Amino acid sequence: MLIRILIDVAVTIHFAFALFAVFGALIAIWWRRIIWFHIPAVLWAALIEFSGWICPITPLENWLREKTISGIGYVEPYIMPILYPENLTRPVQFALGTGVLLINVVAYRKLVFRKERVKPGSH
DSSP: OHHHHHHHHHHHHHHHHHHHHHHHHHHHHHOGGGHHHHHHHHHHHHHHHHHTOOOTHHHHHHHHHHHOSSOOOSSHHHHHHHHSOTTOOHHHHHHHHHHHHHHHHHHHHHHHSOOOOOOTTOO
16 A cells, blocks of 8 residues: 555655646746746756667656566556656657757746836826
């Protein structure tokens, strides 16, 4: 039972990191200090996809799965197909890495170059 909970925790942290890498710039709109954590996360996520390396959380997940006798965790059936799609080929990994970078370049560009709206007659 404890192993299943640990698997779920590891998978949830992995998924949260992936979501943060993709959508963290949205948090930066309201909380600018997060940028110092988000940009390295984006670069790491893109590097993992471009290089074909394995995320360090993956071996932990696999090790925990080896320790359990029965079944899978509670969140695994929902999150694992998103983290590890069946058709994850090198071209798909390049597309994912490019997507992470593009989404965040566009988001940060809008964030940095966002113009304050000037109300008519307030010059």
